[in-house]
Amino acid sequence: MDTDIQLLLELQEIDQQISKLKKLKEQIPQEIEALKKQKEELIFRFEKIHTDLKKAEALKREKELDIQSYEDRIQKIQEALERVRTNEEYKALLREKAQIEEMIMEVEDEILSLMEEVEKLKEEEQKLQQIIDKEKEEIDKKISEKEKELENIEQQLKELEEKRKDVASRIKPQLLSRYELVKNKKGTAIAIIDSDTCTGCFLIIPPKVYSSVVKGEGLLTCPHCGRFLYYQPK
Ligand SMILES: [Zn+2]
Known part of the structure; x- marks a missing residue:
C-alpha cells in the first residue's frame, strides 16, 4: 500500500508536470504568432519591391513621354526657324531650342538612373521570388508543428488531470x-x-x-x- 508521503510525492510530481506543460501551452501561441508575423514580413518585403519596381517603371515611361513632347517642340521650333523673318525672333527661337535640349539631357539622365533602379529592383524581386516560396513553406511547416505540439500538450494535460484526480482521491x-x-x-x-x-x-x-x-x-x-x-x- 502507498504511504501518505508516497502519494503526496506522486501528486507533486504530477503537479510539476502540469505546471511545466501549462507554461509551454502559454508560450506556443506566441511562437505561432511570431512565425505568422515572419511570413507577413516576407510577403510585405516582396510586395514592397514589386510596388517600387512598378513605380520606377511608370516613372520611366512618364519621362520617356516627356522627352517625346520635348522633341516635338524642337521639331516645331525647327519648322518655325525656317519661316522666321526677324533676327530677334530667330535668336529667341534658338534660345528656346537650347533650353529644351538642356531639359532633354536632364531627363535622359533621370531615365538612365531609373533604368538602373529598375534593373536593381528586378534582380531583387527575382532573388526574393526564388526564396520566398520555400521560406513560406518552411514557416507554414513550423506553424503546423507548433499547432500539433499544442494539441499534444492539451492531450497530455487532460491525461495528467485524470491521473491527478485519481491520486488525490487516495490521499x-x-x-x-x-x-x-x-x-x-x-x-x-x-x-x-x-x-x-x-x-x-x-x-x-x-x-x-x-x-x-x-x-x-x-x-x-x-x-x-x-x-x-x-x-x-x-
Ligand atoms: Zn521549510
Whole structure:
C-alpha cells in the first residue's frame, strides 16, 4: 500500500508536470504568432519591391513621354526657324531650342538612373521570388508543428488531470487540503530534508523533527514553511 508521503510525492510530481506543460501551452501561441508575423514580413518585403519596381517603371515611361513632347517642340521650333523673318525672333527661337535640349539631357539622365533602379529592383524581386516560396513553406511547416505540439500538450494535460484526480482521491482529505494550501502559497508542498535542513525554505529543522522524519515516524511538516518533510536515504 502507498504511504501518505508516497502519494503526496506522486501528486507533486504530477503537479510539476502540469505546471511545466501549462507554461509551454502559454508560450506556443506566441511562437505561432511570431512565425505568422515572419511570413507577413516576407510577403510585405516582396510586395514592397514589386510596388517600387512598378513605380520606377511608370516613372520611366512618364519621362520617356516627356522627352517625346520635348522633341516635338524642337521639331516645331525647327519648322518655325525656317519661316522666321526677324533676327530677334530667330535668336529667341534658338534660345528656346537650347533650353529644351538642356531639359532633354536632364531627363535622359533621370531615365538612365531609373533604368538602373529598375534593373536593381528586378534582380531583387527575382532573388526574393526564388526564396520566398520555400521560406513560406518552411514557416507554414513550423506553424503546423507548433499547432500539433499544442494539441499534444492539451492531450497530455487532460491525461495528467485524470491521473491527478485519481491520486488525490487516495490521499486523506486533511492531508490533501494541507498540500493544496502550502502548494498555493509556496509553489511546492513537499521538501526533502538534506542533512538537517528543509530544502524548501533552507532553514534548520529541530533535531527531534529531523530524527522522526528520518526514522519514518509519520508525516511531519517543516515548522518554518509548513511543507511536508521527506527523507531520502542516500
Ligand atoms: Zn521549510
